[in-house]
Amino acid sequence: MPYYIGDVIQDSGKLTARTVEKFREGGIDARICSRVDGIDGEAHEVHLADGSRVPYDILTLATGTEVLLPGIPGEDREGVFVLKSLGDALHIKSYIEQTGCRKALIVGAGFIGLEVCENLRERGVAVQIVNRGDLPAHRWDPQFGREILKTMISRGVDFFPRVSILSIEGGSDYRLRLNTDQGPFEGDLILLAMGVKPHVALARQMGIALGDSGAIRVNLSQRTSQANVYAVGDCAESFHRVSRRWVSIPLGDIANKQGRIAGSVIGGVPRVFPGIVGAQSFRIFHLEVAATGLDEREAAASGFDPVSALLWGNASANAMSQPRRLGLKLIADRASGLLLGAQAVGEAGAVGRINTLSAALWAGLSLDDVYNLDLAYSPPYGGSWDLIHNAARTLLQQI
Amino acid sequence: MPYYIGDVIQDSGKLTARTVEKFREGGIDARICSRVDGIDGEAHEVHLADGSRVPYDILTLATGTEVLLPGIPGEDREGVFVLKSLGDALHIKSYIEQTGCRKALIVGAGFIGLEVCENLRERGVAVQIVNRGDLPAHRWDPQFGREILKTMISRGVDFFPRVSILSIEGGSDYRLRLNTDQGPFEGDLILLAMGVKPHVALARQMGIALGDSGAIRVNLSQRTSQANVYAVGDCAESFHRVSRRWVSIPLGDIANKQGRIAGSVIGGVPRVFPGIVGAQSFRIFHLEVAATGLDEREAAASGFDPVSALLWGNASANAMSQPRRLGLKLIADRASGLLLGAQAVGEAGAVGRINTLSAALWAGLSLDDVYNLDLAYSPPYGGSWDLIHNAARTLLQQI
Numbered sequence: 001m002p003y004y005i006g007d008v009i010q011d012s013g014k015l016t017a018r019t020v021e022k023f024r025e026g027g028i029d030a031r032i033c034s035r036v037d038g039i040d041g042e043a044h045e046v047h048l049a050d051g052s053r054v055p056y057d058i059l060t061l062a063t064g065t066e067v068l069l070p071g072i073p074g075e076d077r078e079g080v081f082v083l084k085s086l087g088d089a090l091h092i093k094s095y096i097e098q099t100g101c102r103k104a105l106i107v108g109a110g111f112i113g114l115e116v117c118e119n120l121r122e123r124g125v126a127v128q129i130v131n132r133g134d135l136p137a138h139r140w141d142p143q144f145g146r147e148i149l150k151t152m153i154s155r156g157v158d159f160f161p162r163v164s165i166l167s168i169e170g171g172s173d174y175r176l177r178l179n180t181d182q183g184p185f186e187g188d189l190i191l192l193a194m195g196v197k198p199h200v201a202l203a204r205q206m207g208i209a210l211g212d213s214g215a216i217r218v219n220l221s222q223r224t225s226q227a228n229v230y231a232v233g234d235c236a237e238s239f240h241r242v243s244r245r246w247v248s249i250p251l252g253d254i255a256n257k258q259g260r261i262a263g264s265v266i267g268g269v270p271r272v273f274p275g276i277v278g279a280q281s282f283r284i285f286h287l288e289v290a291a292t293g294l295d296e297r298e299a300a301a302s303g304f305d306p307v308s309a310l311l312w313g314n315a316s317a318n319a320m321s322q323p324r325r326l327g328l329k330l331i332a333d334r335a336s337g338l339l340l341g342a343q344a345v346g347e348a349g350a351v352g353r354i355n356t357l358s359a360a361l362w363a364g365l366s367l368d369d370v371y372n373l374d375l376a377y378s379p380p381y382g383g384s385w386d387l388i389h390n391a392a393r394t395l396l397q398q399i
Numbered sequence: 400m401p402y403y404i405g406d407v408i409q410d411s412g413k414l415t416a417r418t419v420e421k422f423r424e425g426g427i428d429a430r431i432c433s434r435v436d437g438i439d440g441e442a443h444e445v446h447l448a449d450g451s452r453v454p455y456d457i458l459t460l461a462t463g464t465e466v467l468l469p470g471i472p473g474e475d476r477e478g479v480f481v482l483k484s485l486g487d488a489l490h491i492k493s494y495i496e497q498t499g500c501r502k503a504l505i506v507g508a509g510f511i512g513l514e515v516c517e518n519l520r521e522r523g524v525a526v527q528i529v530n531r532g533d534l535p536a537h538r539w540d541p542q543f544g545r546e547i548l549k550t551m552i553s554r555g556v557d558f559f560p561r562v563s564i565l566s567i568e569g570g571s572d573y574r575l576r577l578n579t580d581q582g583p584f585e586g587d588l589i590l591l592a593m594g595v596k597p598h599v600a601l602a603r604q605m606g607i608a609l610g611d612s613g614a615i616r617v618n619l620s621q622r623t624s625q626a627n628v629y630a631v632g633d634c635a636e637s638f639h640r641v642s643r644r645w646v647s648i649p650l651g652d653i654a655n656k657q658g659r660i661a662g663s664v665i666g667g668v669p670r671v672f673p674g675i676v677g678a679q680s681f682r683i684f685h686l687e688v689a690a691t692g693l694d695e696r697e698a699a700a701s702g703f704d705p706v707s708a709l710l711w712g713n714a715s716a717n718a719m720s721q722p723r724r725l726g727l728k729l730i731a732d733r734a735s736g737l738l739l740g741a742q743a744v745g746e747a748g749a750v751g752r753i754n755t756l757s758a759a760l761w762a763g764l765s766l767d768d769v770y771n772l773d774l775a776y777s778p779p780y781g782g783s784w785d786l787i788h789n790a791a792r793t794l795l796q797q798i
Contacts, residue, residue: 352752362768377680
């Protein structure tokens with residue numbers, strides 16, 4: 001009898017009931033909203049918080065990530081949120097509606113912080129972002145970070161770099177005050193968006209091996225170090241086809257793929273997960289932001305000798321009216337000539353180009369191949385020499 | 400002394416003068432607007448129409464294509480156009496302005512006919528397209544042809560399928576009348592957009608070998624069968640990496656690449672042109688239309704056993720508001736599992752996906768690889784399982 005144990009959707013209950021019904025239709029005993037306190041790997045039993053025990057033959061850990069918290073006084077106050085689950089999103093939404101939130105403070109300028117800032121601005125809420133680093137989206141080249149920052153400022157978002165947060169207390173002009181080394185900030189809502197780490201407490205307690213990344217070590221079939229225990233999704237490592245290392249990159253599409261692999265293997269159809277290349281993207285207002293492969297730091301750490309070129313151009317041919325600015329950075333290995341990574345930011349065409357280069361990385365193409373790639377040229381979508389070709393050419397000249 | 404002979408830009412003269420100046424700055428004697436009547440391959444001399452002869456050590460043929468004409472009475476009347484050069488475009492534009500053109504007839508619904516129809520509609524000119532085949536863009540799947548047709552009709556374009564044109568004469572309600580087997584059509588302007596063929600008259604006269612495609616046969620360095628004679632661009636064949644045949648696909652980006660290869664080789668730096676995968680795209684109103692690789696007919700002719708799947712989905716995740724419809728067709732080989740081709744049509748995301756699949760074709764990826772590709776997932780740009788993954792999965796189930 002297959003079991004599903006965990007939280008599904010923490011909403012008002014309607015979707016949850018529907019999900020349980022779906023599980024039941026599939027012959028699965030779903031114990032949703034059931035906290036697992038421990039797992040006995042030898043007895044093959046899951047211990048639930050209500051004291052009951054559920055036996056298993058095969059166990060799959062899909063425990064995801066946990067949100068990083070700053071560990072500062074007041075972080076548990078009303079109005080201080082993280083955003084991980086649908087439940088979190090619903091709580092934030094109702095808090096905004098009920099309190100008539102005028103201004104929000106966002107701590108952190110990664111994916112989540114930036115995506116929320118866009119949505120808050122669209123609701124008419126003032127937004128101030130305080131960030132530990134110099135620029136938003138620190139995984140991207142500083143030129144791209146500045147482009148993103150420019151867009152944020154043009155949409156009325158205040159950005160404060162190099163800020164360390166100290167404590168949260170009640171505010172005077174607004175509901176909450178965030179004290180920092182740069183002085184106090186006030187807002188009606190505070191979102192802590194400082195990143196996540198793999199949620200591996202149960203795996204650790206079971207004695208399952210973790211990888212260097214801190215996520216659960218798995219093989220290509222998603223098997224862990226313990227017999228009959230699988231791990232999938234954000235709590236598990238993935239093989240990175242460019243660095244040839246096992247890494248922790250918590251993203252929904254990877255999680256989905258790993259889940260299907262494990263399901264297939266458990267169901268008796270052997271399959272392997274052939275790995276990832278680190279493709280990722282997000283939107284901030286009208287900007288597409290995307291990256292794939294390795295950045296220079298990761299490339300050097302993997303043993304490559306990275307060189308890079310960053311070019312600005314247009315998402316369409318120069319002859320077209322309404323040019324839409326697009327920047328592309330390519331990273332390659334000086335020794336082998338292999339493409340190692342790419343980043344793109346622009347009003348259009350960034351994700352498409354990064355996906356094209358993700359396919360190139362997947363196949364292990366050289367920069368020379370990238371320079372020669374046959375792309376679907378048409379003036380609305382690029383020049384006869386696409387920005388991909390021009391960036392590859394610039395970089396080839398450096399090698 | 401390098402020479403450039405040919406027509407550069409047939410405009411009012413300003414751009415032409417600038418181009419000549421650029422050539423001169425580069426130490427090139429440009430004889431623009433100079434017709435070549437013949438070439439003496441043995442004497443190494445180019446014969447110009449003005450009687451002069453230009454000697455050469457190395458000759459590059461970049462004679463492009465010639466427009467296919469129907470060969471019907473009246474096709475040379477005033478107001479009947481083809482669109483090949485910038486000069487043609489300028490003539491069409493001034494004709495429209497001078498005559499107050501109310502309605503245009505376009506013969507043919509390929510790239511050129513469709514792109515012009517959009518531009519004429521934007522100028523407020525009524526457009527009727529008469530087409531030999533059933534649907535516009537016949538290289539694409541009929542489902543996509545119908546999608547394009549729907550868009551055209553929604554923008555006020557009349558489309559008449561299965562029409563054979565017979566003659567052109569003066570009109571009664573409009574300036575011109577196009578007689579066809581389906582009766583007469585009238586308009587102030589007629590555009591003949593029936594395709595092109597490689598312009599190989601000079602090559603043929605020199606005894607240079609042509610390929611089966613009708614274009615000039617070249618090797619990977621763009622050398623023809625005659626010593627010291629190169630050919631590049633639409634007049635020359637290209638190696639198709641999927642069909643492994645030499646083909647004639649007249650597109651500007653391929654021409655640009657071949658030109659650079661020949662220039663490098665002539666300049667003493669050996670290089671080869673690694674070929675094409677048949678990537679192409681155009682825009683018709685708000686629709687992106689793109690394709691790459693082989694269609695089923697070409698795949699079968701190349702010896703493959705093609706199977707295909709066509710899926711409709713969205714360019715963004717289903718959870719996003721304002722879904723933008725996108726269709727994707729994948730073609731693969733049943734025997735080898737290789738990806739062979741792809742087509743996409745949609746309001747967004749079609750070109751990006753086709754370029755991604757072009758990189759996959761370039762690298763010779765299997766359908767299984769395509770199913771596993773790591774793409775830059777973000778809800779505004781696709782689902783966690785992208786349409787590429789879903790189409791690959793559907794097709795894998797057929798194999």
